[in-house]
Amino acid sequence: MRRTALLATVTALVAGALVWPAARQADAAPATFAHPGVTVSKSQLDFARTKVNAGAQPWKAAYDQMMASKYADLNRVPKPRATVECGSYSNPNYGCTDEREDAIAAYTDALAWYITRDDRYAKKSIALMDAWSAVIKEHTNSNAPLQTGWAGSSWPKAAELIKYTYTGTWANSGRFATMLRTVYLPEVINGSNSNGNWELSMMEAAVGISVFLEDRTSYDKAIAKFRTRTAAYIYLSSDGALPKTVPSQNLDTTAKIVNYWQGQSTFVTGLTQETCRDFTHTGYGISAISHIAETSRIQGEDLYGTDVGERLRQALGFQSKYQLGEAVPSWLCGGSLTLGLGPVTETGYNALHNRLGIAMTNTQKLTEQNRPSGSNNLFVAWETLTDGDNPN
Secondary structure, eight states, X not given: OHHHHHHHHHHHHHHTSOOOHHHHHHTSOOSSOOSSEESEEHHHHHHXXXXXXXXXXXXXXXXXXXXXXXXXXXTOOOOOOXXXXXXXXXXXXXXXXXXXXXXXXXXXXXXXXXXXXXXXXXXXXXXXXXXXXXXXXXXXXXTHHHHHHHHHHHHHHHHHHHHHHOSSOOTTHHXXXXXXXXXXXXXXXXXXXXXXXXHHHHHHHHHHHHHHHTOHHHHHHHHHHXXXXXXXXXXXXXXXXXXXXXXXXXXXXXXXXXXXXXXXXXXXXXXXXXXXXXXXXXXXXHXXXXXHHHHHHHTTOOOTTSHHHHHHHHHHHHHHHHHTTOOOOTTSGGGOOOOOOOSOOXXXXXXXXXXXOOOOHHHHHHHHHTOSOOBOSSSOBXXXXXXXXXXX
């Protein structure tokens, strides 16, 4: 009977009917959410603030860059719309740039408040969030999911800082939460079968929004989609002869997979699904992966210690090597790459190299070369300031 019971257990595990308690717990939302807890924690902010106030580099240069940017302008006039319409490559662009940049500005002002304690910046961040929460109702056209993901990644970062560090009042915080819950979350939570950077950015927004709303169900759903998509976005040799896939995409033949991977048929560790498209879109995906892993870390979950961390490490190293100018072999993307990775390496590099002690020669060189890293004007901003060599 003991042997029969053991056989039944093993059979159930193979079939996926049982999940080890540790694995189930690892991907679950925290019992209590940490705040501020979207991509940057209070201890990280305190470290950055101390460095800036001491005039230490690279943080002071990163702070000066942020404060000199258009996003920190206290005279900025928000441009909210009821309907943000974004076609392919933002054509048409009815409110797309305005929404993304107002969201980055709200986050920028929230960071400026934290560093300076000048409440004009907190009030400006609130004014930007209030302007949009009073007006926006929907996102439309083909790029609506991606647009919602991009703007929806910045809004909760701003909101977390204001709600949990500002000493003044934010009367319309409830309305802002309702906006995230009704306008943004439904557009991103179910993911996308487009190129992988779409779903990764959408899950970044979903995770951040879930933290702000303290929505455990949405958090768990977003993390699960993120884990599946990350495994299907960055190839490891341990995956086998072909990359992993997202089941809903029905990439069930080698030809379909190769086509989805931009015609690349030789798979090597660190290659991403969009490497042969261009490094800019690849950077979007890598950045979103690092942001979600960082948010999860703040919430008490170690994704860096899973395949997520290994895939992120390998993707950063692979892309950084060629971004730095290494010759492209003929088997890779036909011997030609479209570079332009963007300011996306700080968060992953800091987590993996500085905290975990992993050597990352190419990523380190590229990261330090690009400091201060600035903003991509979509959903990445000021990560040399917040993440640069930050031990917290």
